[in-house]
Amino acid sequence: MNTDRSLEQLVQKYLDGTATPDDMERLNERLRNDEAARQWFIELLNVDSAVAATLVDDPDADQAVPAPVAPATSASPRPSLLPRRGIVTMAAPVLVASCLALLLALGLLLPNPQPFAQVVSAAGVSGMPNNEIGDGRWIAIDAGTIELKTARDAQIVIEAPARFRFLSGQKLQLDSGRLAASVPPSARGFTVVTPSGDAVDLGTRFGVDVPDDGQAEIHVFEGEVIAQPTRSRQHRSLTGGQALRMTDGPDTDRELRSAAFIHPDEIGSLHAALADGQVGRAAAALEHLRRDPTLIALLDFEDSALPQGTYRMVQGRWPGSRAPEFAHVGDHIKLNVGSNQEWPQLTLAAWVRLDRLGDPYQSLLHTDGWDRSSPGQVHWMVTRHTTMRLALYGNTLTPDAIEPDGYPDSRTSVLPEQGRWMHLATVYDAQRRTVRFYLNGQFDSETHQQIAHPARLGAAQIGNWNRQDRKLSGRIDELVLLGRALDDDEILQLYEAGNPYR
């Protein structure tokens, strides 16, 4: 950095556009022959380019500078909406379209005078006065879900609690919260900036989850996203099905948790149910359930006193309601009910939003114990074959049973409902020796038991068992245990009353 004053002045004039031909001759001479001068020159312009790249989306500057006008430092005019050269010589419209998409993605076009985004809907959200977002101010939401559409038609759903702002129509900064984006080709290049790195879209559907510790996860449902972690600066290309956690240290691959995000195509039916007064009907049905004399447990997670365990509270079935979310092996809720009691009949039901299926087992409810000391202990789960299972210790299937693993399993895969809230129910009857399964209120199948012990509960975990081969990836809302066998109609009513969709 030992630059002398004359060189500095020459370079400054060159950059300002005020150099004379004489100055240029001297500058060329210095740069041609003086290695140190050249080194300093290269590094200075390198920094200049980086300053421009870093500050180009600064919202402060957007507000302060009036209308973009011709630059002072160049004789050539700024490109207008279409680039001047190149594009016009291409014949096929499809090529023009793809190049235009490319240039849009590269951010080479002038900033759009439209507002950054429109608020399409806001459910359960307070403090969102405007239906337009036109500046870079921070927006914080404590509860609910908002749906936005950017000027270039990217659809974005943000779930509370969240804090975010737009840096431009193509750049959203998410400090905390959860976002799902559906980005059409016109908005390719849409970027989500998080405390631990950026997600740059390449035409796709993806989600970004920023928990309170700021270490963001990127989940790609479809297409491709470039992850640019702040610390490592190693760009990663993520394609559909991949997920990455950007941390202070090395980034870690994650399992895709598609259903951890409310998707834009889901929000319409969620809001329709809300507008239709479905929340009220669900609350009335819950009150009815609470008065059922056979009720063993009802967890709706709306009390201020939350059950013990390791989990993260997120949004429940209704915008503004709450539910626990399980993501890591070992995440769980403790539930200890009815120890030393036997239940000849038992109904288990819950609203579940599974993030992924297949290995390992998704644990709905597992009694801590599973041994001959107390036959009838209950294990309720979704298997690695994506069916529902109710296993009671010591029970056996009848010889004609077709279940492959020796336990009662449902027939229908829960796969088609992945990514939405679904209602899972199982009805056990020790006297009739049957296990009946229901998906979204519909009867699925009945399995007969040869030996059928009365059910036993006691100390149990929701979302985990004390073994590495099972966990839960997803959320649970409204878990109900009843000491009687509900019939088909009652299960259907339970589903219809609590269904968050219309």
Next chain:
Amino acid sequence: MASGSRTQHQRFLRLFTTHEPAIRAFVRRLVPSRTDADDILQEVAIVLWEKFDEFREGGDFKAWACGIARYKVLAWLRDRGRDRLVLDSDVVEIIATQSLEQEPVLQQQREHLEDCLESVPHAERKLLAQAYQPGAVIREVAAASGRSVGGFYQWLHRMRQMLLNCVKRRLAPEGA
């Protein structure tokens, strides 16, 4: 443009998005103003896409792109250099070669810039952002800041030098 397929397009976009800052910085070192660099980069992007079929899978995209960008810069100098105060083409060649050799270090310097910018007081950072906005008129930004145009350029130059010192300090080995 033979490479019309969607996946090819996405692959190109991915590579270009990843390397765009490096290619832009490379062009920036060879021409007098950022606007010039923007114009050239726009043409480079189109040529890269047109020639993308010639780029081999697994090759060094940045090096390939900089090769094409270098050619474009030299053509630009030839076309418009006569009436413009630009560097001589032999000097541009030397700078291009040297800066490609040093690209790993230059990239690190660019990456540290954001941290260095954070240490700039808010008011000055805001002014800097205004001066660097595409289409900003220095005369107006200077007037709004209460400085003369000459004084504002002086200030801009001091900021650049300060930021360069900062990124170099951050890259220096511990205790050096």
